[in-house]
Amino acid sequence: MQSEVLIALAYEIMAQKCETQTVEVKAANQGCPAKLFDTLSSFSNQDGGGTIIFGISEKNDYEIVGVYDPQDLQHRVAEQCKQMHPVVRPLFSVALTDGKTIVSAEIPGVDISERPVYYRGAGRVKGSFVRVGEADEPMTEYEIYSYNAYRRRVRDDIRAVEFADVSQFKPEAIQQYIAAVKKEKEHTAKLSDKQILNLMGIVKDGKPTLAGVLCFSEYPQAAFPQLCMTAVVVAGLKVGDKGIDGERFVANKRIEGTIKEMVDEAEFFVKRNMREKTIVADGQRRDKPEYPIDAVREALVNAAMHRDYSIHTEGTPVRILMFNDRLEIWNDGGLYGKLTIDSLGKVHADTRNQVLANILEMQKVAENRYSGIPTIREEMAAFGLPEPVFESKRGNFVVTLKNNFNVRPPENIKRTHEPFNKDSLNNKM
Numbered sequence: 001m002q003s004e005v006l007i008a009l010a011y012e013i014m015a016q017k018c019e020t021q022t023v024e025v026k027a028a029n030q031g032c033p034a035k036l037f038d039t040l041s042s043f044s045n046q047d048g049g050g051t052i053i054f055g056i057s058e059k060n061d062y063e064i065v066g067v068y069d070p071q072d073l074q075h076r077v078a079e080q081c082k083q084m085h086p087v088v089r090p091l092f093s094v095a096l097t098d099g100k101t102i103v104s105a106e107i108p109g110v111d112i113s114e115r116p117v118y119y120r121g122a123g124r125v126k127g128s129f130v131r132v133g134e135a136d137e138p139m140t141e142y143e144i145y146s147y148n149a150y151r152r153r154v155r156d157d158i159r160a161v162e163f164a165d166v167s168q169f170k171p172e173a174i175q176q177y178i179a180a181v182k183k184e185k186e187h188t189a190k191l192s193d194k195q196i197l198n199l200m201g202i203v204k205d206g207k208p209t210l211a212g213v214l215c216f217s218e219y220p221q222a223a224f225p226q227l228c229m230t231a232v233v234v235a236g237l238k239v240g241d242k243g244i245d246g247e248r249f250v251a252n253k254r255i256e257g258t259i260k261e262m263v264d265e266a267e268f269f270v271k272r273n274m275r276e277k278t279i280v281a282d283g284q285r286r287d288k289p290e291y292p293i294d295a296v297r298e299a300l301v302n303a304a305m306h307r308d309y310s311i312h313t314e315g316t317p318v319r320i321l322m323f324n325d326r327l328e329i330w331n332d333g334g335l336y337g338k339l340t341i342d343s344l345g346k347v348h349a350d351t352r353n354q355v356l357a358n359i360l361e362m363q364k365v366a367e368n369r370y371s372g373i374p375t376i377r378e379e380m381a382a383f384g385l386p387e388p389v390f391e392s393k394r395g396n397f398v399v400t401l402k403n404n405f406n407v408r409p410p411e412n413i414k415r416t417h418e419p420f421n422k423d424s425l426n427n428k429m
Helices: 003-016 037-044 070-081 123-127 141-152 171-184 193-199 210-216 259-273 293-306 354-362 372-382 422-428
Strands: 023-026 050-054 091-097 100-107 129-132 135-138 229-234 249-255 275-281 284-289 318-322 326-332 389-393 396-402 413-415
Touching: 003 023, 003 050, 003 091, 003 100, 037 050, 037 070, 037 100, 037 129, 037 135, 050 070, 070 091, 070 100, 123 141, 171 193, 171 210, 171 354, 210 259, 210 354, 229 259, 249 259, 259 293, 259 318, 259 354, 293 318, 293 326, 293 354, 293 372, 293 396, 372 396
Parallel strands: 023 050, 229 318
Antiparallel strands: 050 100, 091 100, 129 135, 229 249, 275 284, 275 413, 318 326, 326 396, 389 396
């Protein structure tokens, strides 16, 4: 970077008196810091990379102290960069301010196919770090796995489930699926049912695949107890807040079944527990729900279809949390591949669970046309609600829908409490 930019950045850090997601400071007035490996790893493992500024002392209230020798410092930092895998290639800049020399090392973020970047001396497991705020934290085993899985194109949705059996499939659901495949995919019309189930990834080596179990089993949770959904209505703004009578949850439900059944029941749970605001305009009275139900359903489908289904995440369900001011839907598995938050809904990115997505498309659960995120945005805007918030948080993807209800529940707000009925769900919606 230009010296003027470096100096401006240094003074900004001095004013803020803190490091950031992309900036780390080191004193380096007494010599080169001995171990930069954690920061080199964490900056390399994030899309925007980061910058290390030498010559600012955190211990001295972020005072500019200068570096001992800018040339030797660059040499020694470069030597540490060579001990990373893959090798880190920093871009150095030097600037003079108030008679003191400061040095920056810009660390580029590497392509996701090369991550994680780690210190060779510690190995991949102990030498891989991720930046969290101003700190470098060790990567979890799952975070390391997720990079390896993408690089190797691991397809967890079609791994055979050895302790399951095809006899556990729902015959009617299987026949409906096969009929849909033959209708939509003309090249399969002459294949036998067995051939179609193998070709489409429902069965592998005579055993149901994970996708097959989740979409067609009589009771998928017999094989995967935690691959379900949990839904709660929280009494306040955060988990742990209590209501007037000391209750932590206004409603609390564990939702099981196939993915289609879970999405339907989860949608109904949210609808049943949504507040309704009574609006009177032009002499007409109407009830307006807390959230657009189409946006809610799209978020639920995305969570079930695009979550991570590796052995590392089998113990965690999709979580639905309804707070006073917002609805959150959490699923394991951050953004897949090279997809970024900014590009959500704008590009056709890699699909983590290709077979599962295809099954849900055939079952008319999902369109599988990358329309989910745009639909959520459009529905929220049409309701006059804030933009939905999409976040990738260290192995979790979170969708947050904010409402414009300030309290729970005011006099002009009511809830419905009709029981869930799978057979009449479509009519109720």
